[in-house]
Amino acid sequence: MTRVLVAVDDPQLVRALVINMQARAYEVDTAPDGRTALGLAAERRPDVMLLDLGLPDIDGFEVIRGVRRWTRLPIIVLSARRGSEEMVVALDAGADDYIAKPFSMDELLARLRAAVRRTEAVPHFGEPDTVTTADFTVDLVARKAVRAGREIRLTPTEWHLLEFLISNPRRLITQRQLLQEVWGLSYSNKTNYLRVYMAQLRRKLESDPSHPRYLITEPGMGYRFEP
Template sequence: MNQYKIMLVDDEPDILDLLEKALNIEGFFNITKIDNGISAVTTCREMRPDVMVLDVMLPDIDGYEVCKQIREFSHCPVLFLSSKNDELDKILGLAVGGDDYVTKPFSPKEIAYRVKAQLRRIEYRQAPIQDLSVKIGELMIDTDGCRVLKNGKEIGLTAREFEILRYLAENLGRVISRERLYETIWGEDSFGCDNTMMVHIRHLREKLEENPAAPKYIITMKGLGYKLVNPYEN
């Protein structure tokens, strides 16, 4: 795993050092440490990290704004660190494009393992499969390039959004429960996953659907879960 590039963004040097040591123990050495938001955006554009660990409270622009800006050019997984443990703060972190959210105080070892989990998902998305692209109505899901196009125009999805869509596409027409979807994509127990899943599904619909309030691709089956359908097939 040593080839992966990891960016750590926090204005507390002690936290940066602790995270770096924990990641070193797990075999990660290509690590860049940044102490402010503006430099984080610039450096991310230049180095294209595979994973970013991002503190919410930064001295210039906050982590939410950093994530919003990097989502304009990067789909790298973003793991938020925050002293805010309110549910609305967590939802905001996911809404702006974050992939994980951990509240302080935290175990550096836990963060290292969460980084490893994000990288496993990258490897999963990059694993060779028989069909490299799937066409569903106006959508083309390029599983090799981790891209989604609608009528030939690329749609910017976060890493997590792409994984959700890909998994639904692999089970086209089948109802997938929220619990199964969460446990497959997040790799964690699904307890309390409803809000997290609803946020990601809502953002997927906003990006894919002509009318997110009346979706024709990602359908909610009340009490059961979600399914992806081709609206142009009976």
């Protein structure tokens, strides 16, 4: 059974989330503030976290960074802050998705299901277990990326995106293909997601992120991995 940690300080929203998720057989833990959320994340080991940025004690960004120090737990941010700058900061800190309030419960549940799916290992048949470049190595079985002898921490979304690209070397993958593969059918036009996540992957893997050698943009079309 999927366990969800809801770190939200709005009692009405928490009640609505708990009722809707429990009706769909999710196990739910709730945290009214950031410190409680960090403690429950370590203690209860949830499968996904729903996180409000506007918590009363510590900033939601701080919670994301704290969780990311030790786990790739999927984090979906719920925020009344609708600006693209806030979304970029949240995703850059390690969030997997960002939903601006108000939102529909159906949309939230769809994104929650997608986040959980991205954490599931996908078997690879007829593909190499390890992809090695001059700058980094990616182990598709162990789901690890190593650069300069150091393991690189990737969120589940970052991993899914990287995995899909390197499993199709030198092949142009359109923006629509990537969005549907990683986020689902309803995200076909969310090209800003791709820009943010590709920038993050380049910062983590490329020696010169502003002039990428491996994760190549084909303007107006999509992306490809060049081994």
